[in-house]
Amino acid sequence: MSRFPELTSGSRPVGVVSFAQYDNVRREGAHNEVEMLMPVVAEVFGSIGITKDDVGFICSGSTDYLVGGPFSFVTALDAVGVWPPRAESHVEMDGAWALYEAWVLLQEGEIDAALVYCFGRSSPGDLSEILALQLDPYYLAPLWPDPTSLAALQAQALIDSGKATEADFAAVASRSRRAALSNPKAQVAYDRTTEELLAEDYEVTPLRRHALPPLTDGAAAVVLAAGEKAYEWCERPAFITGIDHRIETHSIGARDLTVSPSTTLAGEKAGVGHKGVDVAELHAPYAHQELILAEALALDEGVSRNPSGGALAANPMMSAGLIRIGESAKAIWSGQAGRAVAHATSGPCLQQNLVCVLEGV
Amino acid sequence: MADQAEIYTADHVLEYPYLRSVGPVVGAFLTGLRDGKVLGTKGTGGRVIVPPTEYDPETGEETAGMVEVGPEGTVTTWTWVARPRPKHPLPEPFAWVLVRFDGADTSFLHVLKASGPEAVASGMRVRPEFRTEGERVGHVKDISHFVAAGGAP
Numbered sequence: 001m002s003r004f005p006e007l008t009s010g011s012r013p014v015g016v017v018s019f020a021q022y023d024n025v026r027r028e029g030a031h032n033e034v035e036m037l038m039p040v041v042a043e044v045f046g047s048i049g050i051t052k053d054d055v056g057f058i059c060s061g062s063t064d065y066l067v068g069g070p071f072s073f074v075t076a077l078d079a080v081g082v083w084p085p086r087a088e089s090h091v092e093m094d095g096a097w098a099l100y101e102a103w104v105l106l107q108e109g110e111i112d113a114a115l116v117y118c119f120g121r122s123s124p125g126d127l128s129e130i131l132a133l134q135l136d137p138y139y140l141a142p143l144w145p146d147p148t149s150l151a152a153l154q155a156q157a158l159i160d161s162g163k164a165t166e167a168d169f170a171a172v173a174s175r176s177r178r179a180a181l182s183n184p185k186a187q188v189a190y191d192r193t194t195e196e197l198l199a200e201d202y203e204v205t206p207l208r209r210h211a212l213p214p215l216t217d218g219a220a221a222v223v224l225a226a227g228e229k230a231y232e233w234c235e236r237p238a239f240i241t242g243i244d245h246r247i248e249t250h251s252i253g254a255r256d257l258t259v260s261p262s263t264t265l266a267g268e269k270a271g272v273g274h275k276g277v278d279v280a281e282l283h284a285p286y287a288h289q290e291l292i293l294a295e296a297l298a299l300d301e302g303v304s305r306n307p308s309g310g311a312l313a314a315n316p317m318m319s320a321g322l323i324r325i326g327e328s329a330k331a332i333w334s335g336q337a338g339r340a341v342a343h344a345t346s347g348p349c350l351q352q353n354l355v356c357v358l359e360g361v
Numbered sequence: 362m363a364d365q366a367e368i369y370t371a372d373h374v375l376e377y378p379y380l381r382s383v384g385p386v387v388g389a390f391l392t393g394l395r396d397g398k399v400l401g402t403k404g405t406g407g408r409v410i411v412p413p414t415e416y417d418p419e420t421g422e423e424t425a426g427m428v429e430v431g432p433e434g435t436v437t438t439w440t441w442v443a444r445p446r447p448k449h450p451l452p453e454p455f456a457w458v459l460v461r462f463d464g465a466d467t468s469f470l471h472v473l474k475a476s477g478p479e480a481v482a483s484g485m486r487v488r489p490e491f492r493t494e495g496e497r498v499g500h501v502k503d504i505s506h507f508v509a510a511g512g513a514p
Contacts (some may be wrong), residue, residue, distance in 0.1 A: 016452055029368040029370070030366070030368055068373050068375055091484040118492075127488065128446060129448060130445075132448075137381075138383060138387050138391070138501065139387075139412045139469075139470070139501055140470060142500065142502060143449075143450050143470065143471065143472070143501065143502070144446065144448035144449055144450070144503050145457060148448060149440055149442060149457050150457075152457075153438045153439065153440050153459060153470075154438075154442035155440075156438045156440055156483065157437070157438040157483075160438065160483045202441070203444065204440045204441060204442050204443070204457075205440055205441040205478050206440070207440075231429075235490060249418035249419065250418075251410075251412070251414060251418040251467065252459070252470060253411075253412075253437075253459050253461075253467050253468030253469055254419065254468075255469060257438065314443040336409060
């Protein structure tokens with residue numbers, strides 16, 4: 001009789017049993033989205049010896065705005081091959097939210113396994129302009145504020161609040177890029193001190209180049225399996241014991257940008273604080289955001305933050321969130337962590353946040 | 362996984378030129394800008410929301426009534442853009458600012474003209490520079506930019 005952890009969310013244990021990601025690159029010009037996904041899907045199935053016939057549901061996360069064409073997610077299904085017809089769904093969100101949908105369906109008990117995948121190529125268009133289009137169409141978008149400028153408003157507010165300094169931002173970047181040296185999928189990795197990073201010029205004040213995420217083309221996939229099926233495919237499944245997501249207003253000037261109440265609420269609902277945390281993979285595209293998230297989740301100093309390098313190592317749109325879940329699962333599989341917290345974000349200045357707690361038994 | 366072979370590319374431009382009705386609250390705000398005024402609305406507990414929405418952004422409750430605010434306000438946070446992007450509102454280096462108009466409880470995003478980052482700070486007093494009456498059309502860019510209050514236009 002297999003053992004399962006106590007659940008905070010849901011009533012059916014669902015484990016992350018496989019994970020794969022594309023090589024994160026600045027510009028994947030030679031392969032389109034389907035061609036990028038094909039090896040990822042092949043790996044996520046092949047590494048545990050299953051095929052698409054073994055999953056009862058497929059859910060994907062992506063956005064047509066990056067591809068520049070409508071219903072691009074339908075085309076992307078060719079990477080899986082959906083004949084005969086499959087039960088599938090899509091969210092115009094990071095793959096972490098696609099995972100949430102699959103987890104909900106698995107809770108209902110009709111299926112025992114699901115494939116979740118996501119993809120995002122930033123290189124075909126101008127990401128700063130594309131992301132401005134997600135903002136309020138009357139008050140914000142006509143001014144074309146780019147995501148780095150909006151993040152900088154948040155960083156300056158954090159400095160003004162006295163909670164952090166530019167050196168704190170540089171320390172996050174230094175640690176993350178150093179950790180990324182041991183992540184073969186990292187796009188940006190280096191060994192530079194905080195002092196060296198502080199010598200860089202500002203991109204926009206108070207953010208220097210090191211505090212920004214790279215522009216990334218990438219894709220990722222996860223297999224979820226419920227109950228005994230999880231042990232069938234994985235020696236030590238990373239069970240989802242808690243998962244929740246929350247959002248704040250799109251009126252950026254109505255938020256206190258120095259805190260993340262949506263992360264705090266999602267973390268509480270997912271039971272982050274119920275037990276100790278070994279590893280936290282936080283989707284913080286900008287260095288200062290890791291500080292805000294760590295405070296929102298009340299992570300103590302003993303928690304290993306972003307051992308993969310996080311989104312500062314690679315930030316494929318619509319995928320960097322699911323990759324946080326995948327990296328957390330890897331830490332569980334290897335026994336490096338007993339309990340991990342994965343986080344995904346969306347929108348400007350951490351507007352929307354998902355928290356997923358993973359445990360091994 | 363990128364090939365070394367030459368990759369052929371083609372330009373592909375998308376646009377979505379919709380004409381949308383802005384409704385009673387956004388519409389009142391934009392009409393106010395056309396008339397050279399800044400309007401907010403009252404949300405939960407009477408707090409004044411600028412730019413206004415039909416609902417309180419925190420509680421989701423319906424907002425009620427328009428009130429004039431400003432025109433001066435206080436910078437709540439800012440960032441200096443040394444190299445503006447093509448679509449940014451100003452071609453020369455500028456600051457993005459969140460401005461809390463006098464009488465408002467939330468902040469409004471716009472751009473500030475200043476001589477450099479050393480001339481910008483949170484807490485500084487600013488005022489909007491409206492475009493001329495003939496240029497104003499009921500759009501967020503009817504405010505050309507902000508300047509330091511008391512500063513030269």
